[in-house]
Amino acid sequence: MNALQKIKSTDFHLSEYEIVDLLRIEVLSKEFFELLAVSNDRSRQKFGNRGYVFTQIGINAEPCPINCKFCSMGAAHYSMDSQWEKTAGEICSQLNWLQEGYFDDFFLMTTADYPQDKFLSVGKAVKPLLRKDQRLVANIGDFDLQTALQLKEAGFTGAYHINRLREGIDTMADPQEREATLRAIQEAGLELYYCIEPIGPEHSYEEITAEILRAKELNIGVMAAMRRTAVKGTPLYEQGQISAPELTKIVAVTNLVVDPSRAMNVHEPIQAALMAGVNQLYAEVGANPHDTDSHTEQNRGFTPAAAWNMLREFGYLPPVD
Numbered sequence: 378m379n380a381l382q383k384i385k386s387t388d389f390h391l392s393e394y395e396i397v398d399l400l401r402i403e404v405l406s407k408e409f410f411e412l413l414a415v416s417n418d419r420s421r422q423k424f425g426n427r428g429y430v431f432t433q434i435g436i437n438a439e440p441c442p443i444n445c446k447f448c449s450m451g452a453a454h455y456s457m458d459s460q461w462e463k464t465a466g467e468i469c470s471q472l473n474w475l476q477e478g479y480f481d482d483f484f485l486m487t488t489a490d491y492p493q494d495k496f497l498s499v500g501k502a503v504k505p506l507l508r509k510d511q512r513l514v515a516n517i518g519d520f521d522l523q524t525a526l527q528l529k530e531a532g533f534t535g536a537y538h539i540n541r542l543r544e545g546i547d548t549m550a551d552p553q554e555r556e557a558t559l560r561a562i563q564e565a566g567l568e569l570y571y572c573i574e575p576i577g578p579e580h581s582y583e584e585i586t587a588e589i590l591r592a593k594e595l596n597i598g599v600m601a602a603m604r605r606t607a608v609k610g611t612p613l614y615e616q617g618q619i620s621a622p623e624l625t626k627i628v629a630v631t632n633l634v635v636d637p638s639r640a641m642n643v644h645e646p647i648q649a650a651l652m653a654g655v656n657q658l659y660a661e662v663g664a665n666p667h668d669t670d671s672h673t674e675q676n677r678g679f680t681p682a683a684a685w686n687m688l689r690e691f692g693y694l695p696p697v698d
């Protein structure tokens with residue numbers, strides 16, 4: 378029985394070799410659509426028609442020393458149109474404006490060297506503006522267990538943190554430090570949000586599989602797959618980007634192997650992936666590593682309303698519609 382036949386018979390215990398096999402399926406072939414159908418079924422069974430929109434504010438647009446070769450804020454190739462940092466007051470008013478619509482979890486993102494004490498006070502300032510059911514998530518540089526506990530104390534419920542593809546090669550982050558942060562997040566009892574990213578045409582299926590298996594080990598509630606956006610001015614711009622069907626295939630395989638309990642995401646939003654089990658999308662405001670406009674809500678970033686429109690077309694709804 379090959380890997381596709383196996384998942385069609387609802388056996389999802391796949392070896393590394395079988396995962397690579399699924400990733401090798403030719404996009405737009407009959408097998409490709411069979412893979413999507415299995416992933417879609419799995420999500421519909423788990424998630425029903427519950428959709429999720431998460432919203433992130435990138436709170437500073439500044440040169441970042443980690444110099445990720447795909448990011449518009451890498452210090453060595455800063456490609457954003459301006460530099461600024463939002464005050465806690467500005468972040469609160471932006472959140473109040475966003476709260477006029479409905480969205481689920483709320484993320485605050487910074488560059489890697491943003492001072493952690495300042496970040497904690499921003500977290501404390503926004504927390505009272507969130508509904509009781511709305512989770513608060515940190516998307517920041519590496520940190521230790523003590524900081525993870527402080528984040529929890531400040532009202533954060535989770536953190537987005539990952540070991541990126543070619544971490545330490547295309548970035549100046551230390552993969553061991555990334556892993557230590559992942560452990561600190563889980564040890565502190567924060568929810569870990571994970572993603573296979575940023576996927577580019579140069580990544581082999583073996584590399585992608587290694588990261589999918591890492592995520593599987595981490596027992597993730599909210600999972601994602603993201604293609605690298607080719608941002609003009611960044612060192613990896615010339616490498617281009619993978620197609621929407623290719624990303625959709627990777628989403629399907631990731632969903633089946635990692636088996637997230639709450640939601641599956643694709644980033645940036647593409648409709649095709651909603652046929653492969655995606656029930657969650659991000660809205661983005663402020664700084665965004667994939668954008669040269671430092672106010673991404675005016676350019677690449679989706680608003681919560683736009684994200685809900687896309688989800689609704691595929692039958693994924695907020696809890697009260």
Ligand code: SF4
Nearest residue numbers: 441443444445448488
């Ligand atoms: S992706 Fe994050 S860590 Fe990397 S350069 Fe950009 S802001 Fe810094």
